[in-house]
Amino acid sequence: MANKTKLSLQNVSISYNEQVAVKNVYLKIASGKVTSLIGPSGCGKSTILRSINRMNELIPNCKLTGRILYDGQDIYDPKIDPVEVRRRIGMVFQQPNPFPKSIYENIAFGARVNGYTGNMDELVENSLKKAAVWEDCKDKLKESGYSLSGGQQQRLCIARTIAIEPDVILMDEPCSALDPISTLKIEETIHQLKKSFTIIIVTHNMQQALRVSDFTAFFNAEPTQDKLGGKIGYLVEVNSTDKIFKNPLQKETKDYISGKFG
Amino acid sequence: MNNKSYENISSQLLFNSRGKRNISNRLLTLVAGTFAVISITPLILLIAYVLIKGGSQINLDLLILEPQPPGAGVNSAGGIGNAIIGTIIITIIASLISIPIGIGAGVYLAEYSKNGSFSKAIRFGTNVLSGIPSIIAGIVIYALIVVTKVIFGSTFSGIAGGMALSIIMLPIIIKTTDEGLKLVSDDLRRGALAIGASMYTTIMRITLPHAFKSISTGIVLGVARASGETAPLIFTALFSYYHISTFQDIFYEMSSLSVLIYNFALEPYKEQNELAWAASFILVILVLILNLISRLIGNTKPS
Amino acid sequence: MKTEQKNKFSLKLRPSYEKWMDKGFKNITTVMAATVAAVLITILVVVFFESREAINQYGINFIVTSDWDPINNKYGAFTAIYGTIVSSLAALIIAIPLGLGTAIFITEDFFPEKIRFVIGLMVELLAAIPSVVLGLWAIFVMEPFIRPFFNILHNYFGWLPLFSSEAVGPGLAPAIIILSIMILPIITSIARDSIEQVPSKLKEAAYGIGATRWCAIIYITIPAAISGITGGILLALGRAMGETMAVTMIIGNSNQFSLSLFSPGYTISSLLANQFGEADSIQVSSLMYAALILMIMTLIVNVMAQWLVKKLSLKY
Ligand SMILES: Nc1ncnc2c1ncn2[C@@H]1O[C@H](COP(=O)(O)OP(=O)(O)O)[C@@H](O)[C@H]1O
Ligand SMILES: [Mg+2]
Numbered sequence: 096m097a098n099k100t101k102l103s104l105q106n107v108s109i110s111y112n113e114q115v116a117v118k119n120v121y122l123k124i125a126s127g128k129v130t131s132l133i134g135p136s137g138c139g140k141s142t143i144l145r146s147i148n149r150m151n152e153l154i155p156n157c158k159l160t161g162r163i164l165y166d167g168q169d170i171y172d173p174k175i176d177p178v179e180v181r182r183r184i185g186m187v188f189q190q191p192n193p194f195p196k197s198i199y200e201n202i203a204f205g206a207r208v209n210g211y212t213g214n215m216d217e218l219v220e221n222s223l224k225k226a227a228v229w230e231d232c233k234d235k236l237k238e239s240g241y242s243l244s245g246g247q248q249q250r251l252c253i254a255r256t257i258a259i260e261p262d263v264i265l266m267d268e269p270c271s272a273l274d275p276i277s278t279l280k281i282e283e284t285i286h287q288l289k290k291s292f293t294i295i296i297v298t299h300n301m302q303q304a305l306r307v308s309d310f311t312a313f314f315n316a317e318p319t320q321d322k323l324g325g326k327i328g329y330l331v332e333v334n335s336t337d338k339i340f341k342n343p344l345q346k347e348t349k350d351y352i353s354g355k356f357g
Numbered sequence: 358m359n360n361k362s363y364e365n366i367s368s369q370l371l372f373n374s375r376g377k378r379n380i381s382n383r384l385l386t387l388v389a390g391t392f393a394v395i396s397i398t399p400l401i402l403l404i405a406y407v408l409i410k411g412g413s414q415i416n417l418d419l420l421i422l423e424p425q426p427p428g429a430g431v432n433s434a435g436g437i438g439n440a441i442i443g444t445i446i447i448t449i450i451a452s453l454i455s456i457p458i459g460i461g462a463g464v465y466l467a468e469y470s471k472n473g474s475f476s477k478a479i480r481f482g483t484n485v486l487s488g489i490p491s492i493i494a495g496i497v498i499y500a501l502i503v504v505t506k507v508i509f510g511s512t513f514s515g516i517a518g519g520m521a522l523s524i525i526m527l528p529i530i531i532k533t534t535d536e537g538l539k540l541v542s543d544d545l546r547r548g549a550l551a552i553g554a555s556m557y558t559t560i561m562r563i564t565l566p567h568a569f570k571s572i573s574t575g576i577v578l579g580v581a582r583a584s585g586e587t588a589p590l591i592f593t594a595l596f597s598y599y600h601i602s603t604f605q606d607i608f609y610e611m612s613s614l615s616v617l618i619y620n621f622a623l624e625p626y627k628e629q630n631e632l633a634w635a636a637s638f639i640l641v642i643l644v645l646i647l648n649l650i651s652r653l654i655g656n657t658k659p660s
Numbered sequence: 661m662k663t664e665q666k667n668k669f670s671l672k673l674r675p676s677y678e679k680w681m682d683k684g685f686k687n688i689t690t691v692m693a694a695t696v697a698a699v700l701i702t703i704l705v706v707v708f709f710e711s712r713e714a715i716n717q718y719g720i721n722f723i724v725t726s727d728w729d730p731i732n733n734k735y736g737a738f739t740a741i742y743g744t745i746v747s748s749l750a751a752l753i754i755a756i757p758l759g760l761g762t763a764i765f766i767t768e769d770f771f772p773e774k775i776r777f778v779i780g781l782m783v784e785l786l787a788a789i790p791s792v793v794l795g796l797w798a799i800f801v802m803e804p805f806i807r808p809f810f811n812i813l814h815n816y817f818g819w820l821p822l823f824s825s826e827a828v829g830p831g832l833a834p835a836i837i838i839l840s841i842m843i844l845p846i847i848t849s850i851a852r853d854s855i856e857q858v859p860s861k862l863k864e865a866a867y868g869i870g871a872t873r874w875c876a877i878i879y880i881t882i883p884a885a886i887s888g889i890t891g892g893i894l895l896a897l898g899r900a901m902g903e904t905m906a907v908t909m910i911i912g913n914s915n916q917f918s919l920s921l922f923s924p925g926y927t928i929s930s931l932l933a934n935q936f937g938e939a940d941s942i943q944v945s946s947l948m949y950a951a952l953i954l955m956i957m958t959l960i961v962n963v964m965a966q967w968l969v970k971k972l973s974l975k976y
Contacts, residue, residue: 150547156471178550178679179553181551181552182553185552187551188548192547192548204562205553208552256551261553382873389765392761392765393761393766393779396758399786399802400782400783400786403793458695461689461691461693462689462696465690465692469690476693478697479694479696482700484962485700486699488958488962488965489902490929490955491902492929492932492951493703493951496936496951500710555679556686557681557682557685584790585790585793587790587904588791591933591936592937615905618792619792622795622796630800637796640792644789647788
């Protein structure tokens with residue numbers, strides 16, 4: 096079965112302050128699927144994720160080489176506007192970060208920024224429903240986003256991203272700051288979302304990768320040659336989640352996974 | 358035996374208020390307390406004096422009338438009405454110049470600059486500018502604006518005074534904007550950018566409103582500072598004995614409370630001296646209120 | 661789905677005006693930031709340019725002579741430079757112990773929180789009082805009050821050059837007093853900030869090995885906060901050197917050089933305030949020369965202060 100490729104990373108290397116953080120990543124992301132990025136901490140998962148919608152450009156001294164193609168278009172082409180990229184490739188962060196505005200405005204802000212002309216109430220309701228947080232806040236849309244619990248805030252942030260109807264949603268450990276019940280809810284949300292979006296999720300939780308994703312990419316890190324104690328991350332292998340967890344091709348992957356499942 | 362040593366220890370642990378250690382400790386505490394009292398004494402004396410001496414003269418005439426030139430021989434020295442208006446106008450001119458530029462520069466430093474050498478230089482320059490003696494701002498505007506008559510041929514003017522004061526306000530506003538914006542969490546910025554907001558929208562709709570409190574604190578402090586400054590005005594706005602009557606008057610000499618105090622303090626006439634005290638009363642009240650307002654803004658919780 | 665999306669999100673493809681706004685805004689703020697540099701450079705250039713004539717004419721002599729003779733066009737700023745340095749240093753000597761003592765008093769819990777808060781607030785309000793009001797107060801209240809004390813000093817220690825003249829009115833000494841009042845809040849508030857930034861675990865460690873409170877203050881807290889405190893002192897010095905109005909009103913404005921603190925004198929800024937209005941030709945240039953010297957002096961002090969205060973904020 097041939098999957099359409101949504102994103103393609105070609106020989107991507109990223110460095111901070113002249114120090115390479117991840118190198119030579121070749122990765123294809125299938126359209127309309129959930130791909131999870133796993134690996135030990137510090138191996139560059141977040142770094143790779145941020146580079147996909149050019150959020151890395153906000154970090155001073157962060158440099159990228161290689162190409163990232165989105166529907167065949169190199170998004171780092173000088174002619175490309177990063178804001179346009181982010182309107183199509185939205186992102187949800189590790190820490191919930193609602194705006195200091197009402198719940199309603201949290202959703203409406205992004206939609207307005209993107210020039211939404213439809214019925215705003217409808218959009219707010221639909222987005223909150225899709226993010227499975229409608230029941231929690233339908234009676235307090237005018238209250239501050241901060242009045243919600245952590246898990247609800249995170250789903251509000253997901254709703255905010257859905258509301259701009261992006262093509263791809265990036266999630267960087269969206270559940271790591273949450274309790275198990277909220278985590279489960281967000282996983283259900285992801286299952287719903289994959290019907291309409293391409294999703295890339297970074298997670299340190301194997302079971303979560305197993306539960307939510309169709310494909311899994313395993314990253315690892317090796318110490319640098321010099322004695323500074325730095326690490327360089329690289330992609331070990333990427334395959335269907337089933338294969339990665341049942342019979343990975345690389346021994347490294349197998350060690351990591353068995354160690355984790357221990 | 359056992360009992361005895363126990364007693365011994367407990368007596369050692371007793372607080373010995375005559376011990377050398379404790380005496381020197383109390384002495385030092387006393388010294389620090391005395392210094393603190395000495396430090397606030399001038400303020401108390403000064404405010405009391407200004408309030409009594411200046412406050413006793415406040416009446417409606419004084420607040421409205423123009424001052425009489427020294428030695429004019431009338432019973433009353435007139436009022437400080439034009440100086441009050443002048444201070445307000447000059448401060449507004451200074452604010453109109455320095456607030457937009459200051460906030461813009463602060464936004465650049467906090468939002469756009471990536472700690473490059475340009476922004477380092479600007480931050481350094483801001484600090485240097487805030488350390489430049491205020492009289493220098495006065496003589497530079499004098500040389501650039503007053504002497505050259507570049508502003509519609511006017512020489513000494515409220516405009517020139519406002520420009521000199523804006524040099525004083527500018528670094529205050531830049532610093533508070535820069536610092537206020539730096540306190541806004543990056544999470545918020547990222548949240549907005551990740552749903553496709555441009556930098557412009559993110560700054561205008563998310564970060565600037567969030568930093569509103571600290572920026573307005575800075576503006577109020579800047580205004581307070583400017584409204585009491587004298588040195589930048591004595592060669593730029595100079596002084597005037599008359600109320601302004603038309604808009605064009607801002608292109609002419611303009612009085613201000615601070616210059617009035619300076620001029621009239623040194624006059625040998627009692628009436629003029631008393632006007633100086635009255636003007637001090639108004640100025641001190643104004644400055645203290647502005648400072649308290651900035652504190653109140655700073656202490657309110659974000660909604 | 662795709663067409664629907666295009667309809668509902670008209671800006672998904674950013675229109676050019678929006679991009680233009682975005683760019684334009686960035687450029688405007690950049691220009692505004694550059695304004696700071698422009699203002700600073702303008703100030704330096706104007707003062708230097710205007711003082712060239714005097715620099716050419718008097719050169720280094722300007723600094724070491726103290727004539728101020730508009731009739732024969734002979735100018736020297738020694739008295740004013742001396743007055744600037746002496747008055748600001750003397751003010752520091754008074755204000756450092758007072759400011760430090762107050763800062764310690766505010767940060768340590770000798771007294772209830774409320775009292776300390778009020779004292780801290782009052783010291784900060786002192787910083788807000790306009791300099792010209794302090795000058796007025798100095799002329800009419802402070803100087804007459806303090807003059808008898810100066811004369812007691814003169815009577816007993818008149819053999820010292822510093823106290824060799826009788827105090828009869830405005831002079832260096834009252835200017836020093838008023839300056840020390842004015843810089844006190846700077847020293848207090850920066851010392852206070854620096855002390856508050858000292859990690860409390862350092863102090864706890866000292867208590868842990870049986871240090872008394874003052875022992876901890878003197879041997880632990882102050883040394884840990886020293887670079888910030890020094891930075892604050894230098895900032896205060898810079899302010900004292902440039903302070904104009906209050907000094908002009910109380911220093912007596914005389915270019916006659918005298919070692920005695922009780923006789924009238926000048927500082928550079930009071931020289932400017934006092935003479936600039938009536939000056940022309942080479943006198944203006946001489947005043948600009950003096951202003952240039954003042955600016956260089958404050959610049960050096962301020963840059964050192966910035967450096968020290970910054971070092972502090974990096975440390976913790
Ligand atoms: N903002 C940053 N500045 C400098 N180095 C960074 C930054 N973010 C990440 N790094 C470095 O890049 C490497 C990869 O980090 P990251 O992508 O966060 O890993 P992961 O998400 O897999 O834990 C780490 O060595 C980290 O130190
Ligand atoms: Mg990470």
